[in-house]
Amino acid sequence: MVDVDRARAEAVATRAFEAAGVDHADARLTAEMLVDADARGKHSHGLIRLPRYIRGVDHGNVDPAGEMTVVRDRGATATLDGGSRLGPVVALEALAEATSRADDYGVGVVGVHNSNHLGMLGYYTDKARAEGYVAIGMTNTEPAMPPYGGAESILGTNPLAIGIPTDPPFNLDMSTSSISRGEVFKMSQQGGTLPEGVALDADGEPTTDPDAALDGVILPFGGTKGSGLAIAIEILAGGLVGAAMGDDVTGTYHTENECTKGDLFIVIDPAALGGDGFTERADAFVESLKSLSRASGVDEIRLPGEASAQRATAETITVDDELWEEIQTRAEVSQ
DSSP states (O other), rough: OEEEEEHHHHHHHHHHHHHOOOOOOHHHHHHHHHHHHHTTTTTGGGGHHHHHHHHHHTTTTOOOOOOOOOEEEETTTTEEOTTOOOHHHHHHHHHHHHHHHHHHHSSEEEEESEEEEEEEETTHHHHHEEEEOEEEEEOOOOSSSSSOOOSSSSBOOOOEEEEEEEEOOOOEEEEEEEEOOOHHHHHHHHHOOOOOTTOOTTOOOOOOOHHHHHHHHHHHHHTTHHHHHHHHIIIIGGGGTTTOGGGGGOSSSSSTSSOOOOOOEEEOOOHHHHOHHHHHHHHHHHHHTSSSSOOOOOOOOTTTHHHHHTTTTTEEEEHHHHHHHHHHHTTTTTO
Protein backbone atom coordinates (compact mmCIF):
# COMPACT_ATOMS: atom_id res chain seq x y z
CA MET A 1 0.00 0.00 0.00
CA VAL A 2 1.11 3.56 -0.68
CA ASP A 3 0.01 6.89 0.79
CA VAL A 4 -0.99 9.41 -1.87
CA ASP A 5 -1.74 13.11 -1.47
CA ARG A 6 -5.48 13.53 -1.92
CA ALA A 7 -5.23 16.39 -4.41
CA ARG A 8 -2.75 14.42 -6.51
CA ALA A 9 -4.96 11.33 -6.40
CA GLU A 10 -7.93 13.36 -7.66
CA ALA A 11 -5.85 14.99 -10.40
CA VAL A 12 -4.35 11.71 -11.64
CA ALA A 13 -7.70 9.89 -11.52
CA THR A 14 -9.29 12.77 -13.43
CA ARG A 15 -6.61 12.49 -16.08
CA ALA A 16 -7.12 8.73 -16.31
CA PHE A 17 -10.79 9.25 -17.11
CA GLU A 18 -9.95 12.00 -19.60
CA ALA A 19 -7.50 9.67 -21.33
CA ALA A 20 -10.43 7.24 -21.76
CA GLY A 21 -12.51 9.90 -23.51
CA VAL A 22 -14.45 11.42 -20.60
CA ASP A 23 -14.75 15.22 -20.55
CA HIS A 24 -13.03 17.13 -17.76
CA ALA A 25 -16.13 18.00 -15.72
CA ASP A 26 -17.43 14.42 -15.58
CA ALA A 27 -13.93 13.05 -15.01
CA ARG A 28 -13.36 15.42 -12.09
CA LEU A 29 -16.72 14.67 -10.44
CA THR A 30 -16.16 10.92 -10.67
CA ALA A 31 -12.56 11.13 -9.45
CA GLU A 32 -13.61 13.23 -6.45
CA MET A 33 -16.25 10.68 -5.48
CA LEU A 34 -13.84 7.74 -5.70
CA VAL A 35 -11.12 9.51 -3.73
CA ASP A 36 -13.65 10.62 -1.12
CA ALA A 37 -14.62 6.98 -0.61
CA ASP A 38 -10.97 6.07 -0.05
CA ALA A 39 -10.53 8.98 2.36
CA ARG A 40 -13.49 7.72 4.38
CA GLY A 41 -12.03 4.21 4.50
CA LYS A 42 -14.61 2.82 2.03
CA HIS A 43 -11.89 1.36 -0.17
CA SER A 44 -14.25 -1.14 -1.81
CA HIS A 45 -15.88 1.86 -3.53
CA GLY A 46 -12.78 3.98 -4.01
CA LEU A 47 -10.14 4.07 -6.73
CA ILE A 48 -10.28 0.29 -6.99
CA ARG A 49 -13.43 0.93 -9.07
CA LEU A 50 -11.68 3.17 -11.62
CA PRO A 51 -10.46 0.40 -13.96
CA ARG A 52 -13.97 -1.10 -14.04
CA TYR A 53 -15.53 2.27 -14.82
CA ILE A 54 -13.08 2.77 -17.67
CA ARG A 55 -13.77 -0.77 -18.88
CA GLY A 56 -17.39 0.34 -19.26
CA VAL A 57 -16.25 3.24 -21.43
CA ASP A 58 -13.99 0.99 -23.50
CA HIS A 59 -16.87 -1.45 -24.17
CA GLY A 60 -19.27 1.32 -25.11
CA ASN A 61 -21.57 0.79 -22.11
CA VAL A 62 -20.64 4.16 -20.61
CA ASP A 63 -21.33 7.00 -23.03
CA PRO A 64 -19.23 10.02 -22.00
CA ALA A 65 -21.36 12.25 -24.24
CA GLY A 66 -24.75 10.75 -23.36
CA GLU A 67 -27.66 13.14 -22.79
CA MET A 68 -29.46 13.09 -19.44
CA THR A 69 -33.20 13.64 -19.91
CA VAL A 70 -36.22 13.89 -17.61
CA VAL A 71 -38.62 11.45 -19.26
CA ARG A 72 -41.45 11.62 -16.71
CA ASP A 73 -42.32 14.75 -14.77
CA ARG A 74 -45.16 15.11 -12.28
CA GLY A 75 -44.80 17.75 -9.60
CA ALA A 76 -42.59 16.43 -6.83
CA THR A 77 -41.59 13.35 -8.84
CA ALA A 78 -39.52 12.74 -11.94
CA THR A 79 -37.76 9.95 -13.80
CA LEU A 80 -34.33 10.65 -15.24
CA ASP A 81 -32.85 8.79 -18.19
CA GLY A 82 -29.12 8.94 -17.51
CA GLY A 83 -28.03 8.66 -21.12
CA SER A 84 -25.53 5.94 -20.09
CA ARG A 85 -23.23 8.57 -18.59
CA LEU A 86 -20.89 7.72 -15.70
CA GLY A 87 -22.99 6.73 -12.69
CA PRO A 88 -21.72 9.41 -10.29
CA VAL A 89 -22.48 12.14 -12.83
CA VAL A 90 -26.04 10.89 -13.28
CA ALA A 91 -26.56 10.41 -9.53
CA LEU A 92 -25.48 13.99 -8.79
CA GLU A 93 -27.88 15.25 -11.47
CA ALA A 94 -30.70 13.17 -9.95
CA LEU A 95 -29.87 14.48 -6.47
CA ALA A 96 -29.95 18.07 -7.73
CA GLU A 97 -33.29 17.42 -9.43
CA ALA A 98 -34.75 15.91 -6.26
CA THR A 99 -33.43 18.79 -4.15
CA SER A 100 -34.95 21.37 -6.48
CA ARG A 101 -38.33 19.67 -6.20
CA ALA A 102 -38.00 19.46 -2.42
CA ASP A 103 -37.55 23.24 -2.41
CA ASP A 104 -40.77 23.61 -4.40
CA TYR A 105 -42.94 20.88 -2.89
CA GLY A 106 -41.31 19.92 0.41
CA VAL A 107 -40.23 16.58 -1.05
CA GLY A 108 -38.54 15.52 -4.27
CA VAL A 109 -38.52 11.95 -5.57
CA VAL A 110 -36.37 11.12 -8.60
CA GLY A 111 -35.92 7.69 -10.16
CA VAL A 112 -33.04 6.90 -12.51
CA HIS A 113 -32.59 4.38 -15.29
CA ASN A 114 -30.03 4.02 -18.09
CA SER A 115 -27.14 4.94 -15.83
CA ASN A 116 -24.07 3.13 -14.46
CA HIS A 117 -22.54 2.15 -11.11
CA LEU A 118 -22.71 5.24 -8.90
CA GLY A 119 -20.04 4.33 -6.34
CA MET A 120 -20.54 4.98 -2.62
CA LEU A 121 -24.28 5.62 -2.17
CA GLY A 122 -23.77 7.49 1.09
CA TYR A 123 -21.71 10.10 -0.78
CA TYR A 124 -24.93 11.53 -2.19
CA THR A 125 -27.06 11.43 0.94
CA ASP A 126 -24.19 13.06 2.84
CA LYS A 127 -24.12 15.93 0.34
CA ALA A 128 -27.84 16.55 0.80
CA ARG A 129 -27.58 16.14 4.58
CA ALA A 130 -24.80 18.74 4.73
CA GLU A 131 -27.10 21.20 2.92
CA GLY A 132 -29.86 20.74 5.50
CA TYR A 133 -32.04 18.12 3.81
CA VAL A 134 -33.14 14.63 4.77
CA ALA A 135 -32.10 12.29 1.95
CA ILE A 136 -32.78 8.64 1.16
CA GLY A 137 -31.03 6.79 -1.64
CA MET A 138 -31.20 3.23 -2.92
CA THR A 139 -29.91 1.32 -5.91
CA ASN A 140 -30.05 -2.25 -7.19
CA THR A 141 -27.11 -4.22 -8.52
CA GLU A 142 -26.24 -7.33 -10.49
CA PRO A 143 -27.45 -10.55 -8.85
CA ALA A 144 -25.08 -11.63 -6.11
CA MET A 145 -27.41 -12.76 -3.35
CA PRO A 146 -30.21 -15.30 -2.91
CA PRO A 147 -33.46 -14.65 -1.08
CA TYR A 148 -33.46 -16.08 2.42
CA GLY A 149 -33.17 -19.87 2.24
CA GLY A 150 -31.97 -19.91 -1.36
CA ALA A 151 -28.58 -20.81 -2.84
CA GLU A 152 -28.97 -19.13 -6.24
CA SER A 153 -28.33 -15.43 -6.75
CA ILE A 154 -31.16 -13.28 -8.06
CA LEU A 155 -30.98 -10.21 -5.78
CA GLY A 156 -28.36 -7.50 -5.83
CA THR A 157 -26.51 -6.46 -2.68
CA ASN A 158 -28.85 -3.46 -3.00
CA PRO A 159 -27.57 -0.69 -0.71
CA LEU A 160 -29.64 1.85 1.19
CA ALA A 161 -28.43 5.24 2.45
CA ILE A 162 -30.18 7.73 4.73
CA GLY A 163 -28.74 11.13 5.59
CA ILE A 164 -30.22 13.41 8.29
CA PRO A 165 -28.93 16.94 8.95
CA THR A 166 -27.91 16.44 12.57
CA ASP A 167 -24.86 17.49 14.56
CA PRO A 168 -23.07 15.13 14.96
CA PRO A 169 -23.96 13.87 11.49
CA PHE A 170 -26.16 10.86 10.82
CA ASN A 171 -25.50 9.20 7.46
CA LEU A 172 -26.40 5.53 7.26
CA ASP A 173 -24.88 3.71 4.27
CA MET A 174 -25.45 -0.02 4.25
CA SER A 175 -25.65 -2.98 1.96
CA THR A 176 -28.45 -5.49 2.39
CA SER A 177 -25.86 -8.28 2.18
CA SER A 178 -23.73 -9.60 5.03
CA ILE A 179 -20.74 -8.07 3.25
CA SER A 180 -20.60 -5.79 0.21
CA ARG A 181 -19.55 -7.31 -3.10
CA GLY A 182 -17.05 -4.46 -3.37
CA GLU A 183 -15.38 -5.64 -0.16
CA VAL A 184 -15.27 -9.23 -1.46
CA PHE A 185 -13.78 -7.95 -4.71
CA LYS A 186 -11.18 -5.94 -2.80
CA MET A 187 -10.16 -9.04 -0.81
CA SER A 188 -9.99 -11.03 -4.04
CA GLN A 189 -7.65 -8.43 -5.52
CA GLN A 190 -5.56 -7.61 -2.45
CA GLY A 191 -5.79 -10.75 -0.32
CA GLY A 192 -7.86 -11.62 2.72
CA THR A 193 -10.30 -14.11 4.17
CA LEU A 194 -14.03 -13.56 4.52
CA PRO A 195 -15.78 -13.88 7.88
CA GLU A 196 -17.74 -17.05 8.49
CA GLY A 197 -21.38 -17.06 7.44
CA VAL A 198 -21.37 -14.34 4.76
CA ALA A 199 -21.05 -16.34 1.53
CA LEU A 200 -21.63 -19.65 -0.23
CA ASP A 201 -19.51 -21.13 -3.02
CA ALA A 202 -20.85 -22.27 -6.39
CA ASP A 203 -21.94 -25.58 -4.81
CA GLY A 204 -23.99 -23.84 -2.12
CA GLU A 205 -21.46 -24.57 0.61
CA PRO A 206 -20.24 -21.98 3.16
CA THR A 207 -16.92 -20.39 2.17
CA THR A 208 -14.42 -17.83 3.46
CA ASP A 209 -12.56 -17.67 0.12
CA PRO A 210 -13.38 -14.38 -1.67
CA ASP A 211 -12.80 -15.89 -5.12
CA ALA A 212 -15.16 -18.76 -4.33
CA ALA A 213 -17.69 -16.25 -3.01
CA LEU A 214 -17.53 -14.26 -6.24
CA ASP A 215 -18.29 -17.49 -8.12
CA GLY A 216 -21.06 -18.33 -5.64
CA VAL A 217 -23.38 -16.07 -3.63
CA ILE A 218 -23.20 -13.50 -0.85
CA LEU A 219 -25.80 -13.97 1.89
CA PRO A 220 -28.30 -11.35 3.13
CA PHE A 221 -27.59 -9.74 6.48
CA GLY A 222 -29.87 -10.76 9.31
CA GLY A 223 -31.51 -13.62 7.44
CA THR A 224 -35.10 -12.73 6.52
CA LYS A 225 -34.61 -9.03 7.39
CA GLY A 226 -31.84 -8.37 4.89
CA SER A 227 -33.57 -10.54 2.31
CA GLY A 228 -36.85 -8.67 2.64
CA LEU A 229 -35.18 -5.26 2.44
CA ALA A 230 -33.18 -6.34 -0.62
CA ILE A 231 -36.37 -7.47 -2.38
CA ALA A 232 -38.06 -4.14 -1.61
CA ILE A 233 -35.10 -2.16 -2.98
CA GLU A 234 -34.97 -4.41 -6.06
CA ILE A 235 -38.53 -3.41 -6.86
CA LEU A 236 -38.37 0.27 -5.82
CA ALA A 237 -34.98 1.17 -7.30
CA GLY A 238 -35.45 -1.16 -10.27
CA GLY A 239 -38.95 -1.84 -11.52
CA LEU A 240 -40.56 1.33 -10.15
CA VAL A 241 -38.16 3.62 -12.08
CA GLY A 242 -38.25 1.69 -15.35
CA ALA A 243 -35.03 -0.24 -14.75
CA ALA A 244 -34.37 -3.97 -14.58
CA MET A 245 -34.86 -6.37 -11.67
CA GLY A 246 -33.33 -9.69 -10.66
CA ASP A 247 -31.60 -11.69 -13.39
CA ASP A 248 -32.13 -8.87 -15.88
CA VAL A 249 -29.80 -6.52 -13.97
CA THR A 250 -26.36 -6.35 -15.57
CA GLY A 251 -23.33 -4.10 -15.77
CA THR A 252 -22.76 -2.91 -12.20
CA TYR A 253 -19.93 -5.37 -11.50
CA HIS A 254 -19.21 -6.80 -14.95
CA THR A 255 -18.92 -3.41 -16.63
CA GLU A 256 -18.15 -4.97 -20.00
CA ASN A 257 -21.92 -5.53 -20.13
CA GLU A 258 -24.69 -2.94 -20.53
CA CYS A 259 -25.79 -1.49 -17.19
CA THR A 260 -29.52 -1.96 -16.59
CA LYS A 261 -29.93 -1.18 -12.89
CA GLY A 262 -31.87 1.75 -11.40
CA ASP A 263 -31.57 4.33 -8.61
CA LEU A 264 -34.09 6.12 -6.43
CA PHE A 265 -33.43 9.36 -4.53
CA ILE A 266 -35.83 11.00 -2.07
CA VAL A 267 -35.00 14.44 -0.69
CA ILE A 268 -37.12 16.06 2.04
CA ASP A 269 -37.12 19.63 3.31
CA PRO A 270 -37.29 19.04 7.11
CA ALA A 271 -39.30 22.20 7.68
CA ALA A 272 -42.05 20.88 5.42
CA LEU A 273 -42.81 18.09 7.89
CA GLY A 274 -41.12 18.88 11.19
CA GLY A 275 -41.29 22.66 11.31
CA ASP A 276 -38.43 25.00 12.06
CA GLY A 277 -37.41 23.20 15.25
CA PHE A 278 -36.72 19.81 13.70
CA THR A 279 -32.94 20.12 13.54
CA GLU A 280 -32.64 21.17 17.18
CA ARG A 281 -34.84 18.27 18.32
CA ALA A 282 -32.93 15.78 16.20
CA ASP A 283 -29.59 17.13 17.45
CA ALA A 284 -30.71 16.74 21.05
CA PHE A 285 -31.86 13.18 20.40
CA VAL A 286 -28.64 11.99 18.78
CA GLU A 287 -26.62 13.66 21.54
CA SER A 288 -28.71 11.76 24.09
CA LEU A 289 -27.81 8.52 22.31
CA LYS A 290 -24.12 9.33 22.49
CA SER A 291 -24.31 10.20 26.18
CA LEU A 292 -25.80 6.86 27.25
CA SER A 293 -23.76 4.54 29.45
CA ARG A 294 -21.51 2.35 27.33
CA ALA A 295 -21.14 -1.41 27.17
CA SER A 296 -17.95 -2.97 28.46
CA GLY A 297 -15.00 -2.34 26.14
CA VAL A 298 -16.74 0.43 24.18
CA ASP A 299 -15.01 3.82 24.29
CA GLU A 300 -17.64 5.81 22.35
CA ILE A 301 -21.17 5.41 21.00
CA ARG A 302 -21.00 6.47 17.37
CA LEU A 303 -23.75 7.30 14.93
CA PRO A 304 -23.92 5.70 11.47
CA GLY A 305 -21.47 7.58 9.26
CA GLU A 306 -19.87 9.51 12.12
CA ALA A 307 -16.48 7.80 11.86
CA SER A 308 -16.61 8.14 8.08
CA ALA A 309 -17.29 11.87 8.41
CA GLN A 310 -14.33 12.28 10.74
CA ARG A 311 -12.03 10.77 8.11
CA ALA A 312 -13.58 12.64 5.17
CA THR A 313 -11.13 15.55 5.36
CA ALA A 314 -8.02 13.36 5.28
CA GLU A 315 -5.27 14.97 3.18
CA THR A 316 -3.86 11.61 2.06
CA ILE A 317 -5.40 8.32 1.03
CA THR A 318 -4.02 4.79 1.04
CA VAL A 319 -4.00 2.97 -2.30
CA ASP A 320 -2.78 -0.46 -3.35
CA ASP A 321 0.63 -0.09 -5.05
CA GLU A 322 -0.28 -1.96 -8.21
CA LEU A 323 -3.59 -0.13 -8.52
CA TRP A 324 -1.88 3.25 -8.17
CA GLU A 325 0.66 2.29 -10.82
CA GLU A 326 -2.17 1.26 -13.15
CA ILE A 327 -4.03 4.53 -12.62
CA GLN A 328 -0.88 6.55 -13.30
CA THR A 329 -0.24 4.52 -16.44
CA ARG A 330 -3.81 5.15 -17.61
CA ALA A 331 -3.36 8.83 -16.87
CA GLU A 332 -0.08 8.86 -18.80
CA VAL A 333 1.72 10.69 -16.02
CA SER A 334 5.15 10.17 -14.53
CA GLN A 335 5.21 7.67 -11.67
